[in-house]
Amino acid sequence: MIDKNFPKKVLTHYFVIVTLICLAMGIMGLFFDGERSFGYEAFFSPLILGAVSLLPAMVTYSSKELTFRQMVFRKLLQLLLIEVLLMILVFTNGAEDRAVMIAFAVAVGLVYLGVNGIMWILDNQNAKEMNAELAHYQKGEK
DSSP states (O other), X not given: OOOTTHHHHHHHHHHHHHHHHHHHHHHHHHHHHTTOOOOGGGGHHHHHHHHHHHGGGGGGOOSSOOXXXXXXHHHHHHHHXXXXXXXXXXXXXXXXXXXHHXXXXXXXXXXXXXXXXXXXXXXXXXXXXXHHHHHHHHTTOO
């Protein structure tokens, strides 16, 4: 069984991730280096970080329904892979300050929690709408 909504979910994740990365970068920038100004190339950082963050999304994909325990394991594995990929990316681009690396790792975790929280809210809202439509359909109302 192929999940037709998987590409849509990945794209939605991407935009939520990029938005939260921009927020995290702004907060970290003010805290660690508030006087620094950037060129236009800085606008590409959230887009690149967001794209790299989507690579481990395949870990959560399954053609069958997963148990709660399996999904929690896959989500933790996905978080670990995202942390490793992004830390490698940031480290290879010159970040050497330990405090910044720790703050970055924490920010990645918070963004991950934020993305999953927002997606849960959206999925929950969608499920409620579908249940309401199903209830109307079952009553014979259209």
